[in-house]
């Protein structure tokens with residue numbers, strides 16, 4: 295199905311065909327691929343709309359993102375997202391900003407989908423950490439930040455909702471410094487306290503005020519907020535004490551070394567900070583400007599043999615997300631790949647590294663929310679959805695000409711376990727098909743052993759909401775009613791065939807094979823684990839990658 299509901303090619307696929315003549319180097323240099331990491335409600339959807347508005351992708355804020363009520367969602371399990379007010383799906387939005395091409399990759403908001411978020415973050419080169427000015431750092435922001443740190447992703451901080459009463463600007467910076475050890479280096483400081491957002495002071499050399507960007511409100515923030523640029527003297531005359539305070543704070547920050555340093559930022563030691571109001575479109579242009587000026591363009595990626603795949607090498611891409619049932623009309627399945635090297639042309643035949651088989655890319659699309667459009671060509675940093683790519687799973691590599699395989703994306707340590715049973719034995723074939731499908735998409739981990747047999751596999755998840763997605767999708771897409779019974783284990787450890795026999799004899803332990811072949815020992819609780827480790831230190835019980 296070739297995008298029956300696609301929007302015009304210009305509006306969602308700005309890189310278009312015309313760009314091919316510019317040369318690969320230039321295309322890479324003008325690309326920025328990033329994700330917004332935030333705690334639910336910090337304003338991610340609002341900011342996404344505001345960024346797209348500034349880039350003139352849409353005419354009025356509120357038109358693109360699947361916010362409940364604004365636009366109807368398309369599939370049954372998206373109904374679930376809507377009911378819960380959370381975003382489960384991850385897709386990518388592409389837009390032009392001046393001469394740059396920006397790829398904004400959406401991350402799921404709820405912590406139960408942290409494994410998904412981790413996969414998405416393997417596809418970006420930078421992150422925007424969005425913080426609510428009144429709430430400061432929240433649990434999910436902290437967890438996602440740890441993922442960025444682990445992956446060496448540079449982080450730009452945006453303190454949002456400055457139009458509402460909140461904390462003092464420097465207090466928020468101290469919190470970032472103290473709680474996550476990242477040195478905040480504001481590029482702009484707000485003029486006016488939280489709740490009285492007048493504009494931004496642009497910091498120059500040694501924290502000296504460089505200019506004043508004064509904002510004017512528009513009705514409901516629905517159009518681009520007009521800004522007025524004032525020099526330092528005019529700013530003082532205009533804002534008086536509010537300006538003086540901001541200017542003093544700026545110098546104070548310099549005295550403690552909180553000035554932007556590109557190398558330290560890219561190394562993940564510092565984070566440029568911007569104060570904004572996504573709702574009023576204040577500071578949004580400055581966020582785009584910062585992304586373009588400071589965030590790194592796509593760069594080489596290390597393969598499983600420790601070689602670098604340079605961006606100018608022949609085409610290669612990594613699948614980071616597979617999603618089915620996004621569109622009930624099509625019942626299709628999309629594999630999202632991030633292009634690592636070379637030029638992608640729709641219709642080209644690529645090799646699927648995991649199977650060695652050829653793969654045609656006739657139906658390549660960009661997708662955001664329910665909008666789809668056909669992609670004709672794409673460059674490193676871009677995200678392309680491949681329709682009905684059943685063999686592809688997260689972590690898989692596609693390439694042409696020069697063989698390459700990138701390291702797999704690690705699975706997280708599951709903490710929730712359930713036995714899955716089909717309600718009706720007559721639907722066993724469908725049941726089996728559904729389980730395999732959801733397993734390969736990485737919706738949930740599927741564990742099996744000889745004792746339990748195939749008819750009742752064990753599902754392992756990082757968060758219990760993953761189970762709800764499984765049940766909803768089995769019903770909607772496969773017409774299978776399934777039951778889940780919680781299984782009394784609390785943690786999983788990686789083991790090996792030698793240890794498995796002895797572990798199988800222990801109380802509170804059961805050994806399973808995960809579909810990737812890894813042997814997992816499920817253990818009732820940490821005390822049982824500690825006991826076994828103490829009594830039988832020769833047994834292999836390795837921790838898995840902890841959930842973000």
Ligand code: G4P
Nearest residue numbers: 334335336337338339340341454455457458571572573574
């Ligand atoms: P999320 O995707 O991170 O979950 O957040 P979302 O954008 O949905 O924003 C959460 C709430 O915060 C929304 O209010 C939104 O309007 C509000 N908000 C976002 N940015 C700003 C901002 O800069 N200033 C102010 N004052 N509010 C902001 P809501 O009442 O939940 O929804 P709605 O009725 O406004 O749509």
